[in-house]
Amino acid sequence: MWSVFEHRQLAKSLAKAPKEIVMRYEKWKDIVRMSGPQGLRFIKGLHDESLKGEWAGFRSSRLGLQYRVIYEVVNDEVYVAVFDVTAHDYRRK
Numbered sequence: 001m002w003s004v005f006e007h008r009q010l011a012k013s014l015a016k017a018p019k020e021i022v023m024r025y026e027k028w029k030d031i032v033r034m035s036g037p038q039g040l041r042f043i044k045g046l047h048d049e050s051l052k053g054e055w056a057g058f059r060s061s062r063l064g065l066q067y068r069v070i071y072e073v074v075n076d077e078v079y080v081a082v083f084d085v086t087a088h089d090y091r092r093k
Helices: 010-016 019-041
Strands: 003-006 059-062 068-074 079-086
Touching (some): 019 059, 019 079
Parallel strands (some): 003 079
16 A cells, blocks of 8 residues: 655645546545556556656656646655646746
8 A cells, every 4th residue: 555645835736726637636646545656557548657857756647638746756665755736837846
């Protein structure tokens, strides 16, 4: 069983996101809790991928055409830290 920890700024991002994206994020969390990040790779619609450049070491999953969840796997099977749900804007803030 995996744990999902959310960054304190995530609440602001989710408040700005459409209701459908928030529901998809909740489903994304359920998948991660049950099967970990490996389970995300089996669902092709999520397009789970590693990021490069400024976000090297992080991963991203698609929640819609525009919205992505950015997360980091820490300690290979301990927990997943979610940093942002963004409208495809990968600039660090």
